[in-house]
Amino acid sequence: MLIYKCPDSNCDECLTYDSVAERGVCTSCITYYEVTNGLDCVEICGDLNIIGSETCEDGNSVDSDGCTDCSKDIGYDCPTIN
Numbered sequence: 685m686l687i688y689k690c691p692d693s694n695c696d697e698c699l700t701y702d703s704v705a706e707r708g709v710c711t712s713c714i715t716y717y718e719v720t721n722g723l724d725c726v727e728i729c730g731d732l733n734i735i736g737s738e739t740c741e742d743g744n745s746v747d748s749d750g751c752t753d754c755s756k757d758i759g760y761d762c763p764t765i766n
Contacts (some may be wrong), residue, residue: 694725694736729754 694717695710713725716733720726727736734741740751747753750760 695719696725727754 694714696712696714697710699709699711710719710723710725713719716728716731716735717725718728727738729738729741730743730745732741732743734754738754739756741754742749742751748757750757
């Protein structure tokens, strides 16, 4: 088993059994991402950081409040805080 830096831009470390493998199993992600299914790194929804494919981030799990699953709900205009 080898641990190495992954070619995936959001994955921090990978685990592989073959030194020439193009893609291993992601074991840790860069900041603001988490490992899902032991394979990929996805944005952490609910951490108050808008990154990647997230269009909003309200830090809660309430649906239809303007931001659901880190995507803007139709008909809502979410303010951006800089």
